[in-house]
Amino acid sequence: MNMSHNGDFSEEELDILQEVMNIAFGQATSDLAELIDIYVVLSVPEIKLVQAEKLPGYIEETIKDYKASSIVSQSYWGKFKGNALLVFPLGAGRELITMLDPESGESASGDQLNVLEKETLIEVGNILIGACIGKLTELLKDHVTYSPPSVINYNTSESSLFENIIEPNHTAITMKTVFGFEGRDINGYLFLVNDPESIKWLKMALHTFMEEYE
Numbered sequence: 001m002n003m004s005h006n007g008d009f010s011e012e013e014l015d016i017l018q019e020v021m022n023i024a025f026g027q028a029t030s031d032l033a034e035l036i037d038i039y040v041v042l043s044v045p046e047i048k049l050v051q052a053e054k055l056p057g058y059i060e061e062t063i064k065d066y067k068a069s070s071i072v073s074q075s076y077w078g079k080f081k082g083n084a085l086l087v088f089p090l091g092a093g094r095e096l097i098t099m100l101d102p103e104s105g106e107s108a109s110g111d112q113l114n115v116l117e118k119e120t121l122i123e124v125g126n127i128l129i130g131a132c133i134g135k136l137t138e139l140l141k142d143h144v145t146y147s148p149p150s151v152i153n154y155n156t157s158e159s160s161l162f163e164n165i166i167e168p169n170h171t172a173i174t175m176k177t178v179f180g181f182e183g184r185d186i187n188g189y190l191f192l193v194n195d196p197e198s199i200k201w202l203k204m205a206l207h208t209f210m211e212e213y214e
Contacts, residue, residue: 016206016210020209024136029041032131055172055193070093072125077146093121100123101116140202170195173192175190
């Protein structure tokens, strides 16, 4: 891949990004262990770049039962700015409740359970997104702020999910990882949708990062 202004990365740049994310996810794992009483293992992320307008199709192809997925959406601002979409598969919210708050999970039913599931996804999503993006930008000498996260059920908000965050010239950095919670593997997908200026900054930051470690 040749460098260009449309969000393409060279092979070298992708390799550096992969290495930075490996370090970031490793450090995020340590931070998460201190924030919640459950040891979280983040697998090495599999990184791909897609044009933002192709992201809905990519999600559909990548995630089984994607229409039943729950998505935690959160915006972040800094030199690196965009929207993070953390996709949890069907049933992940209930799984997380049984680990984080088993007593409430057992006593809740119907609407109460739905509210508890949404709150749990927001709490875990906020921690995971903050840890991953926070460590990535810290390594690249940036500081970001975040909007409050929200939960979207894909099957009920399909059109509204993408209309506010996707523009044809934006680039999505897709990160496929597995969130392991005390032996339970929950497949999680992290998508970062960034504007062209952020992608240009990211390229420069990656090269600066490598120069410092050479």
